[in-house]
Amino acid sequence: QKEVEQDPGPLSVPEGAIVSLNCTYSNSAFQYFMWYRQYSRKGPELLMYTYSSGNKEDGRFTAQVDKSSKYISLFIRDSQPSDSATYLCAMSIDYGGSQGNLIFGKGTKLSVKP
Amino acid sequence: DGGITQSPKYLFRKEGQNVTLSCEQNLNHDAMYWYRQDPGQGLRLIYYSQIVNDFQKGDIAEGYSVSREKKESFPLTVTSAQKNPTAFYLCASTQGSRGNTIYFGEGSWLTVV
Numbered sequence: 001q002k003e004v005e006q007d008p009g010p011l012s013v014p015e016g017a018i019v020s021l022n023c024t025y026s027n028s029a030f031q032y033f034m035w036y037r038q039y040s041r042k043g044p045e046l047l048m049y050t051y052s053s054g055n056k057e058d059g060r061f062t063a064q065v066d067k068s069s070k071y072i073s074l075f076i077r078d079s080q081p082s083d084s085a086t087y088l089c090a091m092s093i094d095y096g097g098s099q100g101n102l103i104f105g106k107g108t109k110l111s112v113k114p
Numbered sequence: 115d116g117g118i119t120q121s122p123k124y125l126f127r128k129e130g131q132n133v134t135l136s137c138e139q140n141l142n143h144d145a146m147y148w149y150r151q152d153p154g155q156g157l158r159l160i161y162y163s164q165i166v167n168d169f170q171k172g173d174i175a176e177g178y179s180v181s182r183e184k185k186e187s188f189p190l191t192v193t194s195a196q197k198n199p200t201a202f203y204l205c206a207s208t209q210g211s212r213g214n215t216i217y218f219g220e221g222s223w224l225t226v227v
Binding site for chain 1: 216
């Protein structure tokens with residue numbers, strides 16, 4: 001069983017739809033959870049950062065962490081064509097992954113059609 | 115502006131050659147990282163460094179070497195021993211204190227010809 005599982009997609013939705021992206025994980029020691037957005041041929045950019053369980057909202061983006069189910073989600077409301085990208089989940093045991101143990105999902109490719 | 119600068123953006127290497135990818139950051143971050151990204155494989159850690167003159171192997175260090183002589187610089191050398199070097203290479207850094215996380219450069223594409 002891989003440490004972090006993420007459906008690679010591709011996921012195609014119409015503009016304005018609510019998008020749900022998910023990752024599951026097996027290591028219960030993970031405490032820090034991140035979502036990155038990566039446009040084609042670019043470096044990933046940090047979207048959301050959460051610690052432990054709960055929800056965090058930033059504009060159209062909401063991150064949820066359910067540690068009991070080992071499941072994290074990213075919701076995008078009112079999706080726009082500019083949201084078309086690959087979304088990577090990442091998680092670590094310590095803060096920020098500074099010990100080199102940041103584990104990434106393989107990414108979900110999202111396409112938002114006008 | 116503060117950030118992480120990788121160069122070159124695109125690089126072609128002949129088989130048997132060593133090449134060095136540059137990574138510079140002006141964020142005053144302590145820790146720096148190199149990741150490799152292949153299609154459908156996600157990001158894999160090559161090397162990381164938490165402090166000047168010290169670095170640790172990641173999951174796929176074979177065929178790579180690094181140095182950390184200055185806080186702001188963490189170059190990666192892809193040696194001829196790396197059997198499949200064609201990939202997208204990402205440099206990243208973090209302050210490492212609570213509440214911070216890893217930020218990435220724009221990446222370097224290496225192709226073996």
